[in-house]
Amino acid sequence: MIPDEAIASEFDAVQKLIESQGKLVKLDRWGKRKLAYTVRKRTHGEYAVFYYEAGQALPAEIEKRFRINENILRWLTVADNPVGIPADKVPELEGAAPEGGREGGREGRGDRGDRGDRGDRGFGDGPRFGEGRHGDGHHGRGRGDD
Numbered sequence: 001m002i003p004d005e006a007i008a009s010e011f012d013a014v015q016k017l018i019e020s021q022g023k024l025v026k027l028d029r030w031g032k033r034k035l036a037y038t039v040r041k042r043t044h045g046e047y048a049v050f051y052y053e054a055g056q057a058l059p060a061e062i063e064k065r066f067r068i069n070e071n072i073l074r075w076l077t078v079a080d081n082p083v084g085i086p087a088d089k090v091p092e093l094e095g096a097a098p099e100g101g102r103e104g105g106r107e108g109r110g111d112r113g114d115r116g117d118r119g120d121r122g123f124g125d126g127p128r129f130g131e132g133r134h135g136d137g138h139h140g141r142g143r144g145d146d
Contacts, residue, residue, distance in 0.1 A: 002071055007046050010071055014050060017062060022054025039073045 011027070018024045030047035039045075052058075059077050066072045 001044070002046075006071070010069070011048060014062065014065075017065070018050060018052045018054065018058065021058045021061070022052050024050065024052050026051040035073075040070075042073065045073055 011029070015024060015027060026049075028049040028051070030049070032044055032046050035043055035045050059079070063075070063077060066075050
C-alpha cells in the first residue's frame with residue numbers, strides 16, 4: 001500500500017506538469033476505491049480526474065510519464081474537443097435537430113430508393129459454417145487433391 005503522502009506527491013507532480021504546459025481547469029479526486037480485479041498485486045487504487053486545457057503535446061507527455069511510473073496502474077485520456085474547434089463555435093447539442101433538419105431516427109427516409117441495385121450481398125450460395133469450398137465438411141487440408 002502506498003502512503004497518503006506519496007499519493008499526494010504523485011497528484012502534485014501531474015498538476016505541476018499540466019500547469020507548466022497548459023491550464024488546469026479542475027481536479028476531481030474520487031478517493032480510494034476497491035479495484036474490480038487485482039492489478040500488479042494491488043486491490044485498491046486512488047482515483048482522480050484532471051480536467052485541463054493544453055496543446056497537442058501535453059497528453060502524450062503525461063501518458064509517457066504515466067507509463068514509466070510504477071505507482072500509476074491505469075489511466076484514460078479523453079479529448080473533449082479533439083478536432084480543435086473553438087468552444088464558441090461548437091453547436092449546442094441539447095435540443096438541436098440532427099443533421100439534415102429532421103428529428104427522430106428512421107422516419108421520413110422513404111423507400112430508400114437512393115441506394116440503387118446493391119447486388120448479391122453474399123448470403124446466398126456460399127459454403128455454410130463448417131464446410132470447405134466443396135461443401136463436404138473438409139477444409140482443404142489432408143485430402144491430397146487441394
